[in-house]
Amino acid sequence: SSGIIAEYGAARAQKIVGESDVAVAVESFVNEIVPGTWVEQYCMLVSDVQHEIDLHVFSQPVNVPTDLTVRSKEATPAEYALRSSGYAKSIIEVISETFPDVNIKDWYTPFVGVSNRQVLG
Numbered sequence: 001s002s003g004i005i006a007e008y009g010a011a012r013a014q015k016i017v018g019e020s021d022v023a024v025a026v027e028s029f030v031n032e033i034v035p036g037t038w039v040e041q042y043c044m045l046v047s048d049v050q051h052e053i054d055l056h057v058f059s060q061p062v063n064v065p066t067d068l069t070v071r072s073k074e075a076t077p078a079e080y081a082l083r084s085s086g087y088a089k090s091i092i093e094v095i096s097e098t099f100p101d102v103n104i105k106d107w108y109t110p111f112v113g114v115s116n117r118q119v120l121g
Contacts, residue, residue, distance in 0.1 A: 012049075023047045030064055030072075030091055038064040040091065042120060059119050062112050068094050 007025070011017040025045045032038050039061035046055040068091050075089040082088075095111075096104050103109075108116045 019049050029086075030069065031061075032069075033061070036066060038066060038069045040064050062108055062114070062119055064091060065111055068098075068111075071098065 017023050026042055028040055028042045030038055030040050041061045042059040044057045071094045072087040072089045072091060076083060076087040080088050092104050095102055095107050106116050108114055108119060
């Protein structure tokens, strides 16, 4: 979720998002919660500077098959600048390349048994 916070900060600094604007952003991220166990979550950011509201809400974590994270890691060069906080290839990219028949907008259903919409709902 650090990406969403950095992008939001940059948008405020560059005056793309004004002080009176309410910003809403959603980003998914993958996290290794214990060695060998990976989950994906969504982070939603709501910021209203004028009313001093800064809210981060996280979805229920959803298990990610380990082989998908291994493929993502293997596709990331050792010199990748952001390797400490992520991989060069997202889980969605790995799924779309490996399983072309899977709808990447709802990859949870075939892999986890629950839809993305249910997790976010």
